[in-house]
Amino acid sequence: MASTQERERERQAPAAKDAPPLGPRELARWVWRQLTSMRTALILLFLLAVASIPGTLIPQRRINPVTVAEFVRNNPGLSRWYERFGLFDVFGSPWFGAIYLLLLVSLLGCILPRTLAHWRLIRSRPPVAPRRLERLSVHRSWTTDTPPDQVLAAARERLRAARYRVVADEAPVGSPGSSGSSGSAGSAGSAGSSLSAERGYLREVGNLLFHMAIVVVLVGVAIGSLFGFRGTVLVVVGNGFANTVTQYDGYQSGGLFKESRLAPFSFTVKSFRVKFATNGEESGSPRSFDAALAYAPRPGATIRDYHLRINHPLHVDGTQIHLSGHGYAPRFTVRDGTGKVAFSGPVPFLPQDANFSSTGVVKVPDARPKQFGFEGFFLPTGMIDQQRGPISAFPDALRPMVFLTGYTGNLGLDEGVPQSVYSLDKTRLTQLEGGDGPWRKSLEPGQTASLPGGGSIRFDGYTRWVNLQISSNPGAPVALVGAVLALAGLLLSLVVRRRRVWVRVGTDDGRTVVAIAGMDKGERLSSRAPGVARAAPDEGDRAEREGRSGPAGADDGETRDLAVEIDRIAADLPGRAAPAGEESP
Numbered sequence: 001m002a003s004t005q006e007r008e009r010e011r012q013a014p015a016a017k018d019a020p021p022l023g024p025r026e027l028a029r030w031v032w033r034q035l036t037s038m039r040t041a042l043i044l045l046f047l048l049a050v051a052s053i054p055g056t057l058i059p060q061r062r063i064n065p066v067t068v069a070e071f072v073r074n075n076p077g078l079s080r081w082y083e084r085f086g087l088f089d090v091f092g093s094p095w096f097g098a099i100y101l102l103l104l105v106s107l108l109g110c111i112l113p114r115t116l117a118h119w120r121l122i123r124s125r126p127p128v129a130p131r132r133l134e135r136l137s138v139h140r141s142w143t144t145d146t147p148p149d150q151v152l153a154a155a156r157e158r159l160r161a162a163r164y165r166v167v168a169d170e171a172p173v174g175s176p177g178s179s180g181s182s183g184s185a186g187s188a189g190s191a192g193s194s195l196s197a198e199r200g201y202l203r204e205v206g207n208l209l210f211h212m213a214i215v216v217v218l219v220g221v222a223i224g225s226l227f228g229f230r231g232t233v234l235v236v237v238g239n240g241f242a243n244t245v246t247q248y249d250g251y252q253s254g255g256l257f258k259e260s261r262l263a264p265f266s267f268t269v270k271s272f273r274v275k276f277a278t279n280g281e282e283s284g285s286p287r288s289f290d291a292a293l294a295y296a297p298r299p300g301a302t303i304r305d306y307h308l309r310i311n312h313p314l315h316v317d318g319t320q321i322h323l324s325g326h327g328y329a330p331r332f333t334v335r336d337g338t339g340k341v342a343f344s345g346p347v348p349f350l351p352q353d354a355n356f357s358s359t360g361v362v363k364v365p366d367a368r369p370k371q372f373g374f375e376g377f378f379l380p381t382g383m384i385d386q387q388r389g390p391i392s393a394f395p396d397a398l399r400p401m402v403f404l405t406g407y408t409g410n411l412g413l414d415e416g417v418p419q420s421v422y423s424l425d426k427t428r429l430t431q432l433e434g435g436d437g438p439w440r441k442s443l444e445p446g447q448t449a450s451l452p453g454g455g456s457i458r459f460d461g462y463t464r465w466v467n468l469q470i471s472s473n474p475g476a477p478v479a480l481v482g483a484v485l486a487l488a489g490l491l492l493s494l495v496v497r498r499r500r501v502w503v504r505v506g507t508d509d510g511r512t513v514v515a516i517a518g519m520d521k522g523e524r525l526s527s528r529a530p531g532v533a534r535a536a537p538d539e540g541d542r543a544e545r546e547g548r549s550g551p552a553g554a555d556d557g558e559t560r561d562l563a564v565e566i567d568r569i570a571a572d573l574p575g576r577a578a579p580a581g582e583e584s585p
Contacts, residue, residue: 035102036109044103055090058082070419081351091225092255100222107215110207118204125167126198129502130517138563139517144575148193148505148512151574155195158572162565164501166199176224194504200521206492213486220479229253229262230471236329236346237291237464240268243319248470263317263472267295267495272464276396284354284395289326291466316470325467327351328358330378330402330459336367337454343367346463349378350422355392356380361424362404363411367455371411373424376404382444385491389514390442402459403442406432406451464468499562501569514573518566520559 022030031216034040046127068088072079079088086093133139139500144151152168159166192289231248234239253259274289290309296302297316306314314321329346336342342364349360364372381394382401390403407429412419419425432439432452443459450456463512498521506513570576 028173032109033445035106036113037106041103041106041110044106048096048099048103051096054087054109058087058090060090061088073417085140090146104215104218107211111211111215114204115208118201118208121204122201126165126196126500128169128198129194129504133502133504133515133517136517136519137559138519138566140566140570141513141515141517142570142575143508143511143513146512146574148507151505151512151514152193152195152503154573155569158569159195159197159501159503160567162199164199166195166197166262169194193506194502197501197503198499200496200498202492203496203498204493206489206494206496209489210486210493211489212500213482213484213489216482216485217479217480220475220477220482223362223478224254224473224475226254228471228473228475229257230469230473231345232324232467232469234348234465234467236348237269237270237272237466240266240514241468242266243470250379253583259448263319264298265316265319266299267293267314267321269466270294272466274396274464276394286395291323291324293321318343318474320471320473322469322471323466324469327465327467328356328378328380328397328400329463329465330360330376330400331463332362332374333458333460334362334364334367334372336364336372337370338368340368342372342455344460346465348421348465349376352377354394354395356395357392360422362457363413363424365411365413365422370408372451372455373407373409373411373426373429374404375407375424376402378402378462399444399460401442401444402463403439403440404449404457406457407441408432408453497561499565499568503573515574516566516570518562520562 051189059068059071082088086095086484090096130136134141148469156168194275229252231245231251233241233247233249241247243262245259245262247471270292272289272291275287277283277285277287288309290307293306293314294303294307295314295316296304296308306428308321308323309315327348327350329348331346332342332343343362343366347360347362349358351358357377359375359377362372362374362376364374377390379390379392379399379401380396381398383393383399385391390401407424407426409429412425412428434440434452439452441457443449443457445459445461448456448458499518499519501516501518504515504516
């Protein structure tokens with residue numbers, strides 16, 4: 001056994017040594033072929049989808065730098081590795097851009113050669129008739145007294161009416177079926193005694209259009225990513241917004257977008273209305289919510305009103321303003337230990353469930369002698385459940401309540417480190433203590449709670465807030481065109497069928513013998529130089545093989561459809577009304 005393996009290795013070793021190494025040109029050609037293969041395109045498409053996952057799971061610096069700062073502070077070791085691999089800016093990282101560009105190049109490398117091959121196919125003539133039409137899956141034959149020339153003329157006219165491209169085939173002199181011979185039209189014919197017809201080129205056009213549409217969509221996404229921006233902002237009802245970067249809660253712009261191109265609009269949220277279902281299984285689900293805006297397209301322009309609703313964004317100079325969410329902002333008045341008002345106003349709380357149980361914090365950096373901080377949760381329709389404690393029974397504000405716990409000390413707002421407005425940094429804070437433990441209070445609108453050591457906090461009521469998404473995407477029209485082209489290409493590739501039909505006439509005992517046959521073609525196209533016909537023997541042999549086994553990829557339904565079309569064409573030809581010697585498929 002070992003000796004056999006050694007002899008095999010010795011026999012293969014010289015071949016390996018004699019193989020010439022790949023030169024730079026051959027290596028580049030091999031790399032290009034691998035890159036432009038459909039398998040590589042599918043792999044790159046899969047990698048692009050996988051590479052997008054970290055961008056949705058890991059906080060992104062362009063979208064929310066505050067969240068990234070908190071993550072870095074809480075996970076210093078892991079953050080160093082995230083920084084090395086660009087995971088805090090996935091969609092702007094070099095490796096993500098490399099996958100994106102390679103996918104574009106791979107798709108273009110797949111499409112362009114197929115386009116050239118299809119162009120050569122369109123310019124070339126249809127294949128010559130197979131030697132034995134009767135061996136195709138769908139064929140008809142009959143005899144008639146009409147001269148062969150008239151039969152061919154009628155067949156040419158009928159095929160062209162059916163949008164076939166028709167070419168007359170001349171049989172070479174001395175070949176079987178040349179002038180003067182006789183026999184079945186299915187196997188032979190005289191010079192100029194057959195027609196070759198083909199249609200369905202739009203099927204491959206549809207395939208190419210579909211793949212090109214994917215490239216157009218990718219280009220549109222790239223244009224939007226490079227030249228567009230997206231931001232989010234939370235606005236309390238009654239407050240306003242001016243379109244500057246510092247006003248956004250989260251902001252992300254493309255690498256080629258300049259902040260000077262931001263449209264100089266401003267708006268004020270005048271009111272917000274929301275309706276909830278009150279009966280049935282859908283009780284508590286939102287029926288509608290909309291905001292009334294007063295906006296100015298530019299400084300000094302006339303103030304305009306707009307009714308902002310879901311799926312009805314406001315368009316201002318190429319920028320879209322969408323209504324994406326809403327919530328509650330409880331209003332508080334806080335007095336410090338000196339009796340002065342240190343804070344007064346609404347504070348946005350973030351909803352945590354379908355009934356809008358919301359959590360938030362109140363920071364009072366101006367309190368003296370020490371700063372105050374409060375954590376709490378707001379219940380629109382508050383009630384005390386014996387098992388779960390305080391809960392909200394309905395999302396609308398039918399009985400608003402707020403539950404608070406307080407802290408005093410240094411909030412850390414002067415350290416220069418960004419903080420979230422929805423959480424407290426308790427490292428230098430001390431929890432307020434009551435008579436029997438930590439200080440906690442529940443308040444309804446208008447109620448006031450005294451603070452241990454001096455000061456008070458009053459719950460003044462609530463205001464609503466809206467969350468708005470503001471964006472500009474110049475690549476959206478391009479992506480839309482790509483989507484429409486993809487749909488059109490898909491329809492063409494599904495509806496149009498590649499089909500070939502041959503008509504041959506011959507003479508037998510002074511009568512004209514007519515044979516017609518057809519074949520559906522699959523997606524595979526043969527490559528040949530423009531204007532050069534496919535060889536008759538090779539095409540005939542292939543047609544015979546496909547005739548014995550049926551068209552590649554065709555089922556019984558497609559075969560019946562082909563048979564119906566062949567019968568329709570044959571019905572308009574001379575002598576078909578009184579067929580003689582007809583053969584069935």
